[in-house]
Amino acid sequence: MTRVNVTVNGRAREIDVEPAKLLVHAVREDLGLTGTHVGCLTGDCGACTVRIDGATVKSCSVLAVSAEGAQITTVEGLAGPGGLHPVQQAFWDEFGFQCGYCLPGMLLTACELLEDDPDPTDEAITLAVNGNLCRCTGYHAVKRSIRCAADRMREGS
Amino acid sequence: MITRDFAYHAPADLGGVTAALAGGDAVIVGGGTMVVPDMTHGRTTPGVVVDLSRAGLAGLTQTAGGEVVVGATTTYTQLLRGGELAPLLRRVAGGVTGGPQIRNKGTVGGSACYANPSSEIPAALLALGARMRLASARGVREVAAADFFTGAFTTERRPDEVLAAVVLPSPDGPAFGYHKLKLSESSWPIATAACVRGPGGWRVALGGVAATPLLVTIESADPRHVRAEVARVLTEPWSDVLADGDYRRRVAPVVALRALKEGEAS
């Protein structure tokens, strides 16, 4: 077992993991944050997406031990005391999900995109979610949700 | 799940990396995008894992002699944000699929060392005439990209060596073209062509179409000439579940011509 110190959604946490443990399993089992999902364990689906030091990664392709010292954001960390994050709100209003299994990946990649590029083109939105598979929505409402979030966030700021 | 236990090292510098590799039975994790899932699915079962993420190998620098040194752990995202010194690699990075998550993690060195026939970096390095800088406890050596890729998933790298950097002979690849053919956004690249203008014409490296990337020199972008040259080098086309060798044989010249067309216009 290796002791790993991470800051998760703003809180310092300490976990003991085997070096062989994937970050996605550490997040789900050791940190108890089951909002991050497993869909493939091959890096293809994006359901396991988390942000490490601001950058989205597929946490099934990261060893938990390698996250020592990192700032991790999971889907549970998006909403603040004031309620849902504007991206979450937009996904709700615009029906950006159905079963919600892909949702953590969609939300976190959308947040990363909009921080980099507050007014993304349709192409940029597509490129941002291209690593996330969704079998329910056909992506139409996902893209619409991100556009809506971008518009609202720009108006709000 | 990764079922076998291993010892984990994340050395803080290159010396630490080469020391950790010296013991044998080690697997290197660059960005981990290929190798971690491979461990999960039992395709590789190392006793030691050496993680490069803290070894400080990322970044692009230019030497006094004008060469560009691309650190092995430079990610696609880093190329996109600061790859002015390596425009062809940056161009490749922009087309890497799998979303920002893969571009944030996948590295130039990982793509090169994995030597997947379907990966894009190897052919780009070949077109650029890159040298692969390999380090081990025994020292540092450089291998030309043309000699580095020895077969599907195999390279000239010895088990105790790490790819520290790739060295590009000139900074701004005077003129280049790139074209990638894939079946869809989910698909591996099926055929790629990277072309760089050199003294004797275009250096065109074909990726995805054979076990290793193939280099042809094209004097003129005349389609007949290109077709003939591609046919000459493409003797054993690669087959996989997405496309058989016959398909790759047919599209390889098309992809080469499209890259050349872009190159000519650049």
Next chain:
Amino acid sequence: MTSIGTSARKADGEVLLTGRGRFVDDHVLPGMRHAAIVRSDRAHARITGVDTSAAERAPGVELVLTGDQAARHTGPIPHFIDPAARGGRRAEVRCLAVGKVVHAGQAVAAVVARTRREAEAAALLVEVGYAPLPHVLDADEALLPDAPRLYEEWPDNVILHNHYGTGDVDAALAGADLVVTETVRIGRTTTAPIEPRGYLASWDRFDESLTVYGSVQNPHQLRWMLARSLDLDETRIRVVTARVGGSFGLKMQGHPEETLICLLSRLTEAPVKWIEDRRECFLSGAREQVHRVTVGATNDGRIVAVRDRIVANAGAVTAQPGWAMPNMSATTLASGYLVPNVEAELHVVATNKPPLNAARGFGKDGAHFVMERIVDLVARGLGADPAHVRRVNLIPAGRFPFRTATGLNIDSGDFPGLLDKALKALEYDTLRARQRELRDRGRYLGIGLAFELTPESADGPGTFVSGFDVTTVRMNMSGGVTVLTGVTSPGGGNDTAIAQIVSDELGVPLGWIQVVQGDTDRCPSGFGNFSGRGMVVGGGSAALAARDVRAKLAVVGARMLGVAPEEAEVTGGVVRVAAEPERSVAVPDVAAAVLTRAFAVASEVEPVLEATRAFKPGNIDHVPDERGRIQPYPTYSNCLHAAVVEVDPETGVTTLADFVMVHDCGVVINPALVEGQAHGAIVMGLGAALTEQLSYDDEGRLLTDRFKSYLLPRAGDLPEVRLEHQVTPSPFTMYGNKGAGEAGVGGAQAAVANAVEDALAPFGVTVTQVPLPAPVVLDLIERATAK
């Protein structure tokens, strides 16, 4: 009515958005163990021995179970749809293979350990001895007299052989001006929900009872099935449908692991969890058919006869209902067209591929692909515009209910209306002109049309495919409403739409309503989700139950207001005097009165603020007509798809340029939810048309075992899919609504196939298969130009 017809947001939105949706893998029970499954790497072999000793010694292992051992504790798994009840053959399906394996990937042994990691590690140590048997992977080959036989007790490999249709096809073909014959193939795809299957079974040895959390579509049927296979009393079993991360038919029951995981829990006396991995999930097939069609048409474009010989590759026999899908391919033939003479012969064939499991489209998609290819082939043969041939043959609006040659009694529709709207949305004539212009410049644009008829909300007599469902509406003392329904939601959001219905029918705000689904101990006995039934029968039964409760509120409320019940109305959470809306009493006060003043102001009603009702659509009819046809579907949603593609003739790559679907599912309860379903189904069809295909090696082992080889559409593959609605209410459902959820797969697939052929018309290409990945298209071009 205020809520029905509006796009109320998903009721579970906040829970899912904040990562609190509890999927099956998120459930943890004290003392929980983990299972891993050892699967066959042979397509057909006798099991000569299973050596579990090394696995048993591995760390953390508590049990290693073989097929022989499992067979001592469990019986065969009963079929969801019994082939024997349909005139077909049944094979014994066990939770672990006994004696022999019939497909690669079949479960042979199972390991239970403290952690999943230990279970997976130990599973690698189980040694299975096999004596290979000859295998057959192709359905046509499996039909040959000397083909290897999967089930020794059968005389051949045929699960079902049946004929469908009426009329005199021979005579009609003889009189036709044009006869076209073609063989078309539909490749093997899979549903691939992003959440794979999973079960958590917990045996309580004190109670002798079993609780199962599962990612499943049909909890009540699963309970029945487990009672049979585990020889338990149904009353001892509780199935709870954890939140489901997409299903698309896959999670209908009949999978061996359902019984297996329960058995493992019983044997270890601990909760046992098993979560399918992605490679296992890819074992499930969704469709694979060959159609040999002959079609006759007159010079004016009328299709007079269709003959189709269908061979469907069902893979190995399963208890899951997937094997029955090809039945619907035959029954849906001729789709929404006026074809008087139809003859379909169907062979559903067992092979040594993994089983077919139910999939969105449920076989109807096969009919759409074939019919739409036929219409285009006729158009081509006659030199006519495909839109024109569709207009000539589509059933006109005035002809409903319309009985098709295969027996379906289509309730209602305006099919030519769909076509008009689709052509308008495309700007068809302009687009054709643009196509010509681009062709001159060496660019190949193609336009493909496809009509899709989606019989929905099926009822299969004697099976658990039920055409009705049951809902309880219960008001508590505070006026809050719990709706317990037998239909479940795999993510589409029918819980939200049911709440909307209850809100309107009961007259209380949406926020007061909580919908509970998928728990056999709480919900009335119902049938879960399949066949677009959620709103038709779930919504219908919820409406009836809500009305019963409202009637009581009206009686008691009226008395509290001092008026006659007829003068009172319940709306917006109050009972008020209709003529004097300001005179009102709050529903919670009325509810309290019913429950606390049963002998006073509420003395006229039975003091139960709860009703349980079933909804049975009026037009299901299982009595065969004079020609032996039955009518198992109450609603027939329909739509018209138009795909615009551009094909790169040098590489064969097809790019989707535009896509329009005009959809008619009658009255829409929640437009955004319906549109979401349609988008998802269309994209599933686009994947099946272009890139999705399960491939196997010669030994029957799956080659496409990850998302980089089985290619699901991604955002960047898709054009802006455009949807338009047309509303032709169903006369037979509660609100005139029709099933929604399946429509899209078959039509999208067919429209793209037609578009690719249209694009490549200058080369003379005939599209005879889906999917159409680039290598296939390039082959088609080369073969056509070589001719």
